[in-house]
Amino acid sequence: MKLVSYLLWISLFAVTLLSCNKEPSLQRYLVDKQEDNKFVKFDLPASLIEQDSDFLNLEQQEVLASVRKLNIVAFPIKGGDSLKTDYSAEKEILKSIINQEKYKTLMKFGSPTQGAQLKYVGEYDAIDEIIIFASDDDKGFAIFRLTGDKMDPEKMINVMKSVERGDLDLEQFNGFGQIFADDDDRQYDDSWEGKEGWDEEEEKEVEAAIDSIISEIED
């Protein structure tokens, strides 16, 4: 009988410990990093996305209204190995945060140098947070966090598909990917490379232009 009560106390104690445990949250982490200039931050309140009622149908408006904010926080390590220790440390902290039970996994990919996770908080059809965490040991990591109020993922995806069709304009997001681009893989028009000299037609056009300029000067 003594053993029984002993066990009971132990389990009660364990339960209290668990419930008292102040878990670190992603919110806390991101707030802490607001002032850290090793991080690149991008915040977009949903109110900034134009909610043009002529453009969106009622359902799309509802979906947009359930979204509160998009945060992107990135830790790029281009151009310096000195940041790699920080990178690994911060990555481990973030991993331990989003590996908590309340962050439920949708999808996960991992390899020795890269990783990506898609997670959510809340109920499946009423999501409070959607989190994408992606890391690459050569480029850095980024965390995308979409917060909202009872977001319905199915409806959101269907809205996103309408973005793809061009119904919605999300030009605002362009350019963010450049943070991770190495200088030498920035996009530029390299179509002229490999061509030798001018195209025949172009050559004639240019010749004609030069001729006309010369004749004008002579006049």
Next chain:
Amino acid sequence: MKQLVTLMLALTITGTSFAQDVFSQFEDNTKVTSFVATAKMFELIRGIEYDTNDPEAQAYKDLIDNIDNIRVFVAEDASTMSTMNSTVTKYLAANKKLSELMRVNSEGKKVKFYSKEGQSDGFVSELLMHATGDLDGKQMSVIMSLTGDLNLNQISKLTKDLKLPGSEELKNIDKKN
């Protein structure tokens, strides 16, 4: 009183073993290349509107309609490979309902499929693939675990598209079943 304690203990034990299954140790192992998609993910994909006129989209829809979970783990270094191999052996010993579906031994590779019988003929509730040896010219160990109400004919299509090492053997799976 004793019964209560036993019950509590039983609940704790089942609770933990349910949350931690043998393969989840590989999910965060940095030496392992892994891919995991959970039941919620498939639920989400099911909810997406798709073009009903596209036969390929329809085929995928049918396929994922019955998948709960998919997990793939690939290891290329010797020690992780042997951990994987022993984990599979342990898992099979603990789950007697998983029976060998087929086995392929060729050109230095070994591929084995295990399945747990499902509700009806041609369906399985769990499919486990374990491939070891020389896959795509490299020494590897691959574990693929699928759960749900799986139609073997459709699974072969999925694994073919995933281009998983060893999975090419699956194309014959429905013939042997």
